[in-house]
Amino acid sequence: MDVDKFDIPLMRPRLPNAEAVVPYLSEIDINQWYSNYGPLEQRLRSRFANMFSVGPENVVLTANGTLGLTMALREAAKGLRGLCVMPSFTFAASAHAAVAAGLTPHFVDVDPVSWGLDPDNVRQYLAGLGENVRAVLPVSPFGAPLNVAAWDKIELETGVPVIIDAAAGIDTITPGRCPTIVSLHATKPLGIGEGGLIICEDVDRARELFFHTNFGFRGRRSAESMGFNGKLSEYSAAVGHAALDQWERTRRQNIDCSVLYAEALQELDGIVFAPGSDATFAKSTFNILLPEGNLDDAITFMNAQGIEVRQWWSKGCHREPAFENCSSGELPVTEKLGRRVLGLPFFSGLTAQEIGRVRSSLESFI
Numbered sequence: 001m002d003v004d005k006f007d008i009p010l011m012r013p014r015l016p017n018a019e020a021v022v023p024y025l026s027e028i029d030i031n032q033w034y035s036n037y038g039p040l041e042q043r044l045r046s047r048f049a050n051m052f053s054v055g056p057e058n059v060v061l062t063a064n065g066t067l068g069l070t071m072a073l074r075e076a077a078k079g080l081r082g083l084c085v086m087p088s089f090t091f092a093a094s095a096h097a098a099v100a101a102g103l104t105p106h107f108v109d110v111d112p113v114s115w116g117l118d119p120d121n122v123r124q125y126l127a128g129l130g131e132n133v134r135a136v137l138p139v140s141p142f143g144a145p146l147n148v149a150a151w152d153k154i155e156l157e158t159g160v161p162v163i164i165d166a167a168a169g170i171d172t173i174t175p176g177r178c179p180t181i182v183s184l185h186a187t188k189p190l191g192i193g194e195g196g197l198i199i200c201e202d203v204d205r206a207r208e209l210f211f212h213t214n215f216g217f218r219g220r221r222s223a224e225s226m227g228f229n230g231k232l233s234e235y236s237a238a239v240g241h242a243a244l245d246q247w248e249r250t251r252r253q254n255i256d257c258s259v260l261y262a263e264a265l266q267e268l269d270g271i272v273f274a275p276g277s278d279a280t281f282a283k284s285t286f287n288i289l290l291p292e293g294n295l296d297d298a299i300t301f302m303n304a305q306g307i308e309v310r311q312w313w314s315k316g317c318h319r320e321p322a323f324e325n326c327s328s329g330e331l332p333v334t335e336k337l338g339r340r341v342l343g344l345p346f347f348s349g350l351t352a353q354e355i356g357r358v359r360s361s362l363e364s365f366i
Ligand SMILES: Cc1ncc(COP(=O)(O)O)c(C=O)c1O
Pocket: 064, 065, 066, 067, 090, 091, 093, 094, 139, 165, 167, 168, 182, 183, 184, 185, 195, 196
């Protein structure tokens, strides 16, 4: 992101400043405990547990969201090769995680209203694809809420593990038996730099994931099951505490920005908001669906006016070179979203005046 090139950049992440983090860093100095589930990491887990009304044993912290996804998919696949049924309309990290877990993505189209996988559609798919499917990976589109109960049910009915990628969903997730992974990347609503959060109501499953973050060690230094180094360091946990201290304010400012956008754009003909964009949850991007066939022109036009915009999630993972050999169903909705979804500048502190400029630019373009 070239911040200087645009008057209104796409993002301006703001993490806790040094002053807010220093008390926690001082704790690290006193503890002389730097990683491996130190006191700050343990306390951060408890704070997230309280936030989602689960026990600390239902929470696993990871070095980043992609690692969290990878580990959860590895646990699901149990070392076997096979397919991971997932949307193509997602960030490349979801598909990379499937590949890193030894699986091959099988891309399924998303629902035209929710922009996410439809549980009933996936149920039918699973029946058609047979035993080779090792996991299903629904993705929350830009943090929008998912029907976790429906996914839990699919897992129970079909026996195929479901892992939920809710990278931007810190403000919308609902704990369920399927592990849900949230990214704590700097660009996400609750950013700590790099980090990931897994919430899983099934304590046994959460415990397996916890061991997975530590080389498969289970209390003694012997690799007894699959593992990685997926741990969150004490330094990242320090930023995490400072970020949680400020969360209510960060969240409110984030939502205020969505409200301003919703008001400014509601009467623009031909514009459709991404699912949940006009609602009341904190998000990391603000996406709209443009009228047919003019995305690249819109980007060029708005960039020339000093407004940075981006096509989020590209044209779908199935069009990314790394995944072009993966199988898929028909993907008409994904193709449409790939041609028309535009991410607008979105960050706390974006002013009504700046949003007015974005609106005018969009209006002149359309
Ligand atoms: C849908 C989705 N999944 C996974 C990730 C990966 O998260 P992280 O950057 O924490 O590895 C992202 C990151 O933006 C994402 O958007």
